[in-house]
Amino acid sequence: MSExxxxxxxxxxxxxxxxxxxxxxxxxxxxLRFEVCLQGETVKYLIPHIGYxxxxxxxxxxxxxxxxxxxxxxxxDYLSAHINNEAVCLCVENALQIEVPERVKYIRTILAELNxxxxxxxxxxxxxxxxxxxxxxxxxxxxxxxxxxxxxxxFGSRLLHSFIMPGGLMHDVHPNFxxxxxxxxxxxxxxxxxxDQLLTGNIIFQNRSKGIGLMSRETAIxxxxxxxxxxxxxxxxxxxxxxxxxAYDKVQFNEMLETEGDTFARYKxxxxxxxxxxxxxxxxxxxIPEGDYTAKMKPIIKLPVGEYFQRVETARGELAVYIVSxxxxxxxxxxxxxxxxxxxxxxxxxxxxxKIADLVAVSxxxxxxxxxxxx
Amino acid sequence: MNSSISKYFSEMFKAxxxxxxxxxxxxxxxxxxxxxxxxxxPENRATLKMEERFKGEIIMPxxxxxxxxxxxxxxxxMNCPNGSIEIITNRVPNAEGKPERVIDKxxxxxxxxxxxxxxxxxxxxxxxxxGQEFEHAVFDRSHLTKVLNQPGSLLRxxxxx
Ligand code: SF4
Ligand code: SF4
Numbered sequence: 001m002s003e004x005x006x007x008x009x010x011x012x013x014x015x016x017x018x019x020x021x022x023x024x025x026x027x028x029x030x031x032l033r034f035e036v037c038l039q040g041e042t043v044k045y046l047i048p049h050i051g052y053x054x055x056x057x058x059x060x061x062x063x064x065x066x067x068x069x070x071x072x073x074x075x076x077d078y079l080s081a082h083i084n085n086e087a088v089c090l091c092v093e094n095a096l097q098i099e100v101p102e103r104v105k106y107i108r109t110i111l112a113e114l115n116x117x118x119x120x121x122x123x124x125x126x127x128x129x130x131x132x133x134x135x136x137x138x139x140x141x142x143x144x145x146x147x148x149x150x151x152x153x154x155f156g157s158r159l160l161h162s163f164i165m166p167g168g169l170m171h172d173v174h175p176n177f178x179x180x181x182x183x184x185x186x187x188x189x190x191x192x193x194x195x196d197q198l199l200t201g202n203i204i205f206q207n208r209s210k211g212i213g214l215m216s217r218e219t220a221i222x223x224x225x226x227x228x229x230x231x232x233x234x235x236x237x238x239x240x241x242x243x244x245x246x247a248y249d250k251v252q253f254n255e256m257l258e259t260e261g262d263t264f265a266r267y268k269x270x271x272x273x274x275x276x277x278x279x280x281x282x283x284x285x286x287x288i289p290e291g292d293y294t295a296k297m298k299p300i301i302k303l304p305v306g307e308y309f310q311r312v313e314t315a316r317g318e319l320a321v322y323i324v325s326x327x328x329x330x331x332x333x334x335x336x337x338x339x340x341x342x343x344x345x346x347x348x349x350x351x352x353x354x355k356i357a358d359l360v361a362v363s364x365x366x367x368x369x370x371x372x373x374x375x
Numbered sequence: 376m377n378s379s380i381s382k383y384f385s386e387m388f389k390a391x392x393x394x395x396x397x398x399x400x401x402x403x404x405x406x407x408x409x410x411x412x413x414x415x416x417p418e419n420r421a422t423l424k425m426e427e428r429f430k431g432e433i434i435m436p437x438x439x440x441x442x443x444x445x446x447x448x449x450x451x452x453m454n455c456p457n458g459s460i461e462i463i464t465n466r467v468p469n470a471e472g473k474p475e476r477v478i479d480k481x482x483x484x485x486x487x488x489x490x491x492x493x494x495x496x497x498x499x500x501x502x503x504x505x506g507q508e509f510e511h512a513v514f515d516r517s518h519l520t521k522v523l524n525q526p527g528s529l530l531r532x533x534x535x536x
Pocket of ligand 2: 433454455456457458459460487488489490491492493494495
């Protein structure tokens with residue numbers, strides 16, 4: 001009898017076993033469960049289980065008006081809240097064929113880029129921490145705080161702003177807005193090289209990320225992996241370049257591409273994007289035109305009957321909004337194509353064959369935000 | 376054989392150099408107290424000031440005569456996406472004897488509010504504003520349901536359009 005138990009306990013070299021990573025695992029940054037099938041320490045396959053924080057945002061949107069939808073989109077990818085708001089607003093404005101003032105376009109673009117930097121800072125902090133470098137968490141959050149302070153001064157909230165409204169903005173930005181952004185750029189240009197010294201050149205970090213989680217360009221396209229994760233595989237998928245919206249057609253910037261397709265390539269894309277976002281900010285911040293902060297809107301917004309589609313580039317990839325309207329003040333159906341949902345399901349493909357410790361590195365490099373997956 | 380040994384040592388020195396580069400940064404901050412960015416929160420309560428636009432809660436500003444600007448129109452209730460506001464009105468005869476709508480209770484559920492700001496933006500008489508209070512911890516959830524118009528308060532007449 002006791003021998004049998006011992007036999008059960010000692011798992012042979014070739015035997016497979018399944019462990020759960022999550023739903024409460026610090027490196028998944030939210031409630032996500034991976035069912036991981038292992039052979040020894042090697043990952044054979046992995047099944048993501050989602051839905052732990054499903055709130056039915058798409059269904060909820062069918063019962064509320066267009067201005068009210070904005071505050072729900074904040075709560076999908078909360079680290080790109082401005083960009084999510086903008087997606088719905090652009091879609092509604094397209095449907096109504098409203099031309100928003102130039103000032104609004106500039107401010108929206110600035111907010112999107114600030115949001116992108118803040119999001120990448122938090123990702124950098126957490127990614128370093130996932131791989132055992134706790135210091136990065138403090139340094140990244142220290143710099144992110146500067147952006148959140150700018151947000152707080154202008155919109156009153158730090159994470160979920162609900163600031164962009166169909167037709168324009170909620171109210172005008174704070175008079176200090178431009179000054180503080182310029183201060184931030186000067187500050188962060190000095191601090192960003194520290195990130196490289198601290199983590200990029202670190203030998204432990206490099207050994208844990210180079211050549212891990214290889215994703216070919218074909219895989220990225222097949223799974224629809226967009227954003228920095230897709231661009232790390234050499235797939236040029238930046239919506240800001242392909243289909244410019246807001247003020248992106250007025251600025252000069254480069255799309256960041258890396259061809260290696262491993263975890264380190266995705267890391268490099270994001271680091272370079274922070275530099276590029278600062279370049280975009282510098283081009284825009286001094287040229288914000290004067291004018292209204294919102295276009296003339298009717299108090300009750302009703303979209304004409306039809307189907308409307310808009311895509312934007314969030315910090316994690318392509319967010320698409322698809323609205324079917326039956327002419328009422330609420331949408332008949334609204335669908336969000338969120339970047340993280342597609343980015344998550346490539347995990348199985350790019351982690352099989354690697355060790356279980358690499359799982360954390362790969363999922364960190366995809367920069368998953370779980371509420372965006374579950375919606 | 377020789378080359379593999381020299382490779383082994385050169386990699387080791389590279390590794391030490393990369394670790395040293397990171398340690399220099401942390402060391403620099405360790406010895407420069409001017410760079411401290413954290414706040415001692417409960418101790419600095421007296422001096423802690425939120426930004427003027429900070430969205431802490433919804434308030435209804437009253438002036439020194441206990442007058443507010445709310446007409447009880449219910450537009451904020453209609454615009455709130457999650458039912459955080461309930462308006463209860465009374466019909467009171469005015470000077471000419473015609474019944475007129477006045478606000479009885481403006482009930483605000485802080486526990487459900489998402490601070491979207493739609494009520495403040497859409498109120499036609501600018502009766503609402505964001506308050507700066509952020510310490511909302513209470514022992515019972517019912518304490519988070521508030522009546523915004525103060526007892527005995529009246530409508531400020533000139534505010535009516
Ligand atoms: S607060 Fe404003 S919107 Fe709400 S009932 Fe009073 S006047 Fe109307
Ligand atoms: S801020 Fe938004 S959620 Fe809160 S009471 Fe006003 S409308 Fe409702």
